[in-house]
Amino acid sequence: MFETAVHDGRLARGERTRTAVLDAAVSLATEAGLDGLSLAQLAQRLGVSKSGLFAHWRSKEELQLATIDRARDQWAERVVAPAMRAPRGVRRIYALHEARMGFYEKAVLPGGCFFANAEFEYSVRPGVVRDRLVELFREWMCLLERLVGDAVAAGELPSDTDLPQLAFEIEALGMVAVVQSRLLPPTPAYAYARRAVRDRLRMLCRDPSLLPEVDA
Secondary structure, eight states: OHHHHHHHHHHHHHHHHHHHHHHHHHHHHHHHOSTTOOHHHHHHHHTSOHHHHHTTOSSHHHHHHHHHHHHHHHHIIIIIHHHTTSOTTHHHHHHHHHHHHHHHHTTOSTTSOHHHHHHHHTTTOOSHHHHHHHHHHHHHHHHHHHHHHHHHHTTSSOTTOOHHHHHHHHHHHHHHHHHHHHHSOHHHHHHHHHHHHHHHHHHHOSSGGGSOSSOO
């Protein structure tokens, strides 16, 4: 039993270390690019030996894929999970968009949005890294469409609402906010994106009072 406890403790510490390293990798990738990410660069950032990182990832590609998956976990924890606590329907759609804008405003990542940067970087680069990014982007768009569908099923949006179209509009406004916030003062971009999504949903919603009249 004692040996099992020691083994489990080591596994837990190892997992915490791995997560901390990947958090640093996600952050670094928003500055140097996912292609610029390397074990040597990451070791230098963390102040550890490169050989120690080889125990977790044997190649740059393995590190890149693990970094993408960690970025997805961060997104799920900080953006998706808080939004899912909102009531099902248009309020949950808006909560998801609001959580996304809040994540950007807090500057959790120094180079902005990990996925926006990586998707632009790998848009014309075939391979397993791009394939994984495509998979996660589709997963995100499916989530948006599902939430829109839930609002239709709840009777809050019209039955003829075009689910992919509305999901596309919400994503487009989020992406514009990402781009403009890196080139111009960020506050107006986030405010415009919030207002645009809120007003679009209020225009479609059978009960506009479900959504704030002003930005929350």
